[in-house]
Amino acid sequence: EVQLLESGGGLVQPGGSLRLSCAASGFTFTSYAMSWVRQAPGKGLEWVSVISGSGDTTKYADSVKGRFTISRDNSKNTLYLQMNSLRVEDTAVYYCAKDHYSSAWAYAFDIWGQGTMVTVSS
Amino acid sequence: EIVLTQSPATLSLSPGERATLSCRASQSVSSYLAWYQQKPGQAPRLLIYDASNRATGIPARFSGSGSGTDFTLTISSLEPEDFAVYYCQQRNYWPRTFGQGTKVEIK
Numbered sequence: 001e002v003q004l005l006e007s008g009g010g011l012v013q014p015g016g017s018l019r020l021s022c023a024a025s026g027f028t029f030t031s032y033a034m035s036w037v038r039q040a041p042g043k044g045l046e047w048v049s050v051i052s053g054s055g056d057t058t059k060y061a062d063s064v065k066g067r068f069t070i071s072r073d074n075s076k077n078t079l080y081l082q083m084n085s086l087r088v089e090d091t092a093v094y095y096c097a098k099d100h101y102s103s104a105w106a107y108a109f110d111i112w113g114q115g116t117m118v119t120v121s122s
Numbered sequence: 123e124i125v126l127t128q129s130p131a132t133l134s135l136s137p138g139e140r141a142t143l144s145c146r147a148s149q150s151v152s153s154y155l156a157w158y159q160q161k162p163g164q165a166p167r168l169l170i171y172d173a174s175n176r177a178t179g180i181p182a183r184f185s186g187s188g189s190g191t192d193f194t195l196t197i198s199s200l201e202p203e204d205f206a207v208y209y210c211q212q213r214n215y216w217p218r219t220f221g222q223g224t225k226v227e228i229k
Contacts, residue, residue: 035218037166045158045166045209047218061217100171107213108156110177112165 002026002111004096009116016086016120022079022096022113029077030054031102035109036070036081038092038118048094049081050106059106064090086120093117124148126210126221134229141197143224145210150190154214157186157195160223161206169208170195200226 008020022034036048049060049070058070069082079096094116097109125148135141145155153173158166168177170186173193183198197204205228210221 044222045160045211045220047211047220050218059216095165100168100177105213106218107154108168108171108177108211109158109166110168110171112167115165 002098004098004111004113006094006096006113006116009094009118011119011121012086013122014086014088014120017082017084018086018118020081020083020094020096020116020118022081024077024079024096024098027098027111028102029072030074033099033103033105034072034079035097035099035106036079037095037097037109037112038090039095039115040089040092043092046092047106050099051079052105053103083118086118088120091118091120123217124151124212124215124219126212126219128208128210128221128224130224131222132225132227134227135200136229137200137202139200141195141200141204141226143195143197143208143226145188145193145195145221147191147193147212151212151214153189154212155186155188155193156211156213157184158209158211159204159206160209166209197226 005023035050051070067085096113098111100108100110157170160166174186
């Protein structure tokens with residue numbers, strides 16, 4: 001079964017850091033770009049970042065550029081999101097999502113994790 | 123940034139009725155548009171990709187159409203499990219963007 005399982009969310013103070021993880025199973029992890037998508041409480045979806053299957057290319061939304069870093073460990077089938085200098089407005093459920101096509105680039109997201117909640121508050 | 127505007131914000135319909143949801147892009151995204159369904163407390167589910175292609179396992183009552191700036195998601199006959207929020211998403215430009223969502227609620 002194709003599955004994504006996020007972890008690492010929690011409560012952090014403004015200016016703090018957090019690292020999210022997403023463990024993948026049931027598909028050839030290296031063949032697919034992976035993204036992070038977030039959803040603030042009661043709001044819509046916001047794409048955050050994508051990383052290529054090999055891990056050598058990344059892109060970010062302007063709202064997180066310079067503060068968040070996406071990475072992956074293909075030997076462990078795991079995706080990461082390092083979040084630094086967190087702001088109140090980063091409060092959201094963070095989903096990892098698999099690209100629908102192999103060798104695609106955040107085209108459409110066919111598999112999603114269950115999400116992990118990040119709360120930034122003093 | 124491409125802005126996707128979904129209408130209406132809320133659609134109140136009864137089971138068995140036809141639902142027509144609209145997504146308009148601020149500039150042409152060709153046919154590079156996807157649709158997702160999200161139920162409360164759940165992750166989104168991919169319904170349609172590249173404007174008109176149903177994703178694996180999606181019932182035939184869901185269909186997508188359009189190109190350029192105007193897109194439509196149609197649910198031919200609403201089932202009880204279809205009442206949810208629907209989002210469109212474009213992949214023609216960076217950053218990838220989503221619409222603000224249309225809630226389909228039971229009338």
